[in-house]
Amino acid sequence: MDNDITVLLRSRGFKVTPQRLAIYEVLYNSKEHPSAEMIFSRLQSVYPTMSLATVYKTIEILREIGLVQILNAGEDSFRYDANTDNHPHIRCLICGRVDDLEGVDSHHFINMIAKQTDYKITGQQFYFYGICPECQQKSN
Amino acid sequence: MDNDITVLLRSRGFKVTPQRLAIYEVLYNSKEHPSAEMIFSRLQSVYPTMSLATVYKTIEILREIGLVQILNAGEDSFRYDANTDNHPHIRCLICGRVDDLEGVDSHHFINMIAKQTDYKITGQQFYFYGICPECQQKSN
DNA sequence: GACTTTTCGGAAAATTATTATCCGCTAGTT
DNA sequence: AACTAGCGGATAATAATTTTCCGAAAAGTC
Numbered sequence: 001m002d003n004d005i006t007v008l009l010r011s012r013g014f015k016v017t018p019q020r021l022a023i024y025e026v027l028y029n030s031k032e033h034p035s036a037e038m039i040f041s042r043l044q045s046v047y048p049t050m051s052l053a054t055v056y057k058t059i060e061i062l063r064e065i066g067l068v069q070i071l072n073a074g075e076d077s078f079r080y081d082a083n084t085d086n087h088p089h090i091r092c093l094i095c096g097r098v099d100d101l102e103g104v105d106s107h108h109f110i111n112m113i114a115k116q117t118d119y120k121i122t123g124q125q126f127y128f129y130g131i132c133p134e135c136q137q138k139s140n
Numbered sequence: 141m142d143n144d145i146t147v148l149l150r151s152r153g154f155k156v157t158p159q160r161l162a163i164y165e166v167l168y169n170s171k172e173h174p175s176a177e178m179i180f181s182r183l184q185s186v187y188p189t190m191s192l193a194t195v196y197k198t199i200e201i202l203r204e205i206g207l208v209q210i211l212n213a214g215e216d217s218f219r220y221d222a223n224t225d226n227h228p229h230i231r232c233l234i235c236g237r238v239d240d241l242e243g244v245d246s247h248h249f250i251n252m253i254a255k256q257t258d259y260k261i262t263g264q265q266f267y268f269y270g271i272c273p274e275c276q277q278k279s280n
Numbered sequence: 281g282a283c284t285t286t287t288c289g290g291a292a293a294a295t296t297a298t299t300a301t302c303c304g305c306t307a308g309t310t
Numbered sequence: 311a312a313c314t315a316g317c318g319g320a321t322a323a324t325a326a327t328t329t330t331c332c333g334a335a336a337a338g339t340c
Contacts, residue, residue, distance in 0.1 A: 019289070072214045104274045157306080176297080193320085
């Protein structure tokens with residue numbers, strides 16, 4: 001995995017730096033779709049001088065080489081996902097966590113849409129909103 | 141229509157003002173899902189002293205009484221829609237326009253998701269991305 | 281391994297959509 | 311017509327993201 005990103009960066013003319021590897025590693029080893037701020041604060045202990053701008057600049061590169069997708073689940077900040085499969089996401093309206101909806105087959109639905117529009121479709125994002133199991137319990 | 145919003149505003153304790161009616165009218169008579177800025181500039185000629193803050197404040201009220209939904213199709217600003225049906229939207233990656241995808245039945249898809257998650261689902265937004273017919277032509 | 285070139289990371293400032301504040305004024309009620 | 315709660319407009323504040331600038335570090339070359 002570390003090797004994948006090293007090769008990919010270099011082949012696209014980007015330099016391989018510890019910061020870039022670290023940011024990707026945080027994303028890769030996380031299921032919580034962290035925001036830039038979350039990535040930043042998680043790396044504070046390892047790279048005390050890391051700048052938020054570096055997080056943003058790196059994410060843009062990772063998106064460009066297809067290692068990360070950007071989520072916009074309607075909060076005040078973006079979330080990032082190292083899983084670039086096109087899977088739906090769901091956000092808890094109470095605690096704000098964003099989860100994957102795995103094992104969903106969207107192909108039929110997407111194909112239906114593609115037939116009904118004159119657009120040339122290149123991608124899509126499905127966001128669901130609700131209350132996560134934990135928050136349901138707490139409100140009981 | 142003018143009557144609907146008048147009654148709705150008043151019944152919820154909001155005052156009925158020319159600005160509020162005008163902002164809703166712009167949204168109601170538009171298929172293009174305007175941003176706050178677009179609403180603002182469209183009303184410049186009629187209300188030269190209108191403030192952007194008024195647009196935002198009014199939209200928040202309209203959302204609260206269920207007359208408007210907020211779209212977050214991944215641009216740098218929100219879009220607003222006076223059609224509060226839960227229909228999918230599609231954005232052109234070239235010119236930025238946002239269109240409705242009408243006549244799409246999402247119920248089956250949504251029900252499938254509802255069965256597969258422990259969340260209590262309360263809503264969803266489907267965004268498609270692609271190239272609109274006009275921009276397809278231009279690029280040929 | 282030293283040299284060169286190019287890109288990078290960090291700090292700080294800039295940008296920009298949106299929200300909050302404050303105050304004279306207006307809508308709605310009596 | 312008077313009263314009062316809420317409003318509109320101007321302005322400042324907020325906050326996420328982007329840009330700028332420069333010393334430093336990466337990668338290719340010898």
